Amino acid sequence: MISADTLTTDGTRIFANNTPFKVAVTTNAPGADTVIWSVADANGAIKTQGSFAVKSGVQTSTMSCTSTWSGYGAITATLRSNGGTLPNMGTRPTGIATFGVLPNLSPVLGTVTYAHQDQHRFGMQGFNGNIAALHALGISWTIDDREVSAMEPNGPNTYTPSVSDLDPFYKSNPDQMRIVRLDGLPAWDSKTGQFNDSFYAPSNMTEFQNFMGRVGTDTSLIRAANYPNQKNNYYQVTWEPSNGWADSATNFVAMYKAAYQGLHSTDPNAIVMGPANPFPANCTTACSTGYLQTYGALGLWNYIDAVATHGYWNAGTYPAHPPELQDSDPDPANQANALDNQLIQLRAMMQAGKPNMKLFATEAGTSYDPGINYGPTSPSQNQLFAQAAVGVRSHIIMIGGGAQVTTLFYGSDYPGETGYGTFFDLNDAQGAFGASNLSPKPEALAFATMTRALDGTNTLGRVTGAPAGTFAYAFQQLGNGKVVTAAWAHSNAQWPASGGLYSQTYSTSYSLQVDTAGTSGNVTKIDGYGNVSTLPYTNGKVTLTLTEVPQYIVSSNATVAKANATVPVGYMGQ
Incomplete structure (x- = not known):
């Protein structure tokens, strides 16, 4: 009707x-x-x-x-x-x-100058080819396939590197950089006799190393022709190996050695990354930290230039379990599983194994709560509100905790896992990969604000002295520019983990120091969806009303911001 x-x-x-x-x-x-x-x-x-x-x-x-x-x-x-x-x-x-x-934040933030293109901080899975959606979300990185299974599906030595070996999407949109994905073995190179997602080392390790050399040649040619201001090329060797690695520990390291030596033999700008397990830390098998500890002792540190991880914090990440949920748990073992604390653990492991490495988070997403399906009556407005609040906070924690890049997941709803999409798919009742008839969720606009506020920054770190339940991370624009502090509050009591409505009204007051004591003036507040207002401060402090949705405070005294924040261990800037 x-x-x-x-x-x-x-x-x-x-x-x-x-x-x-x-x-x-x-x-x-x-x-x-x-x-x-x-x-x-x-x-x-x-x-x-x-x-x-x-x-x-x-x-x-x-x-x-x-x-x-x-x-x-x-x-x-x-x-x-x-x-x-x-x-x-x-x-x-x-x-x-x-x-x-979309927000228009340029009057507030100005224009940032990038010394090199790979200083950008936000990537996306699920919208390869959809430049309109990527631009709307403020994305600069996507993942491009160069696996053996993609390039040599039918036999060895069938792939010839070429500068023209690039998806037309990238040729038309050189603002979208490539994280080169290398996991995936075809049947001819698999110990199982069928495709496997690098859960076994290749059958022919010599050919595998040679193949990686050709990928390095290919990527170097492409970078020179299409990305002249990009400093390095970034390669991810495995993809959540904890979900199926069945070969020996020795062969895991040998596979990385072959990839590393092959890529570096032809690409002087290669950054080889791994292991990209689902969780950053606090477990031995499914976590990136656990793999670094186990395989690092066998020599893995020699064959990676940076660490890649996924940014999940529980097995089915959804609004009912936000990234900060366990921060207030009285059990220290449970506190360690909060995402902010996982980042501290991961950065410490990286620093002990190979100091001052880059960290790329190549996937993190927030689904609907368990039991919610696509249908006429779901999701509710409250569920969409919660997905946005939790989703955006997880990525702020990732870069605030020391990741150079964080990658949003996923473009639009898709079948099999309910609600990870940042957009609704208007054509398919259960969602479809590659959907193009889209309708945004709140998370899409929360992401669009986050990327515009925090891209083009260096991380100053977690703001010290904030009370329990208050979260604040400080960033500074490249070139010693403005300070942007992302801040929010979280209350487990207002955020039921076993059903019920998530509070959309919970708030708490917080005094953020933005200038030296004794001074007064104004700062700019950007709310979670990009609306701008002016707040006064006195005696160097501004009083904020924090909610579950992050806000961004723009100030100018970087000396004060740096003095009141803790830089993540080993983070060396963009």
Whole structure:
């Protein structure tokens, strides 16, 4: 009886701030009626509403809109006399049609100059090829396949490196850098006789090393032709090997040795990374730290230039278990599993094994809670709010805890694992890989704000002296620019781990030092969705009202910020 949509040509339903766009409402009323409509934000608060008359039968009414407010919008609409609600579409539930308005933060943050392209900090899985979505989210890194299984599926020595051996997407969009993925062995090179995701060392290690040399040649040629301002090339050898490694420890190190020596033989700018296990630390098998300890003792440190990890903190990362949940646990063993503490453990292991290494987080995502499926009545507005709050905090913790790069997961909803998408897929009820008819979730606009606020920065570290339940990480723009402090609060009591509603109103007061004692002035606050306001400070401190959604405070006294933050061990900047 009634439907609504925002009209775009790129399929994202995301618009620039203060730029006109259109909302089309299609009705099929049995008689003359009135459409009652509203737009709510990520917190469920109504931002604007109205009504208009419609005639009977099928007709489309178009509203012209311009928004100086930034964030996620959920349109609702019904007919006053005949009812009806917006239909379920794909993985998006009944009752809403969603869109986003991007923040414009350049007046606040200015323009950052990058000495080299790989100083950018945010990557993405799931949108390779969708440049509109990547630009909307503020992404600079994606993952490109160069596995043996991808390049030599049918036999050895069949892959010839070439500067033209590059997906046209990258040629057209040189702002998107490549993390080169190397895991995956075809049947001819597999000890199992069938494809395996590098859970065994290659059958032909000599050919494997030779293949890596050709990948290095290929990548060097591509970088010179397409990325002249990129300092290094980045290679990830394994992908969550803890999910299936079945070969010997000696062969694990030998595989890395062959990859390392092959790549470095032809690429003087190679950064070889691993092991990319699901969790950063606090376990021996499924964690990157555990693998570094076990295989580092056998020589692995000699064959990696940087560490790659995934950024999960429990087996099924979802809003009910946010990254800070166990910080307040009285058991120190449980505290160690909080994501911020895992980063401390991982950085300490890296520093002991090979000081001052780079750290790339190449995947981290937040799903819906267990038991929630795609359907007409789910997810709820509260679940979407929680996914955004938890998802964005996890990536701030990753770079605040010492990762040079963190990688968002995933583009749009996909089948098999419910709710990891940053966008709804409007065509497929269970989601589909490569979906292009999209509708943003709150998380998409929270990510878009985070990347715009924190890309082009060096990490100053965790702000010291914050009370329990308060989290603040300080960053400084490249070139000794402005300070941006990301801050939020978390309360386990307001965030039930076993069902119930997550508090959208919980807040706490926090005094952040932004200048020297005795001074007064103003700082700029960017809320979690990119809306800007001015806050006064006195005696060098600004009083903040923190919620579960991060906000970003822009200040100018870097000396004070550095004195009040702890740089992660071994972090050497971008």
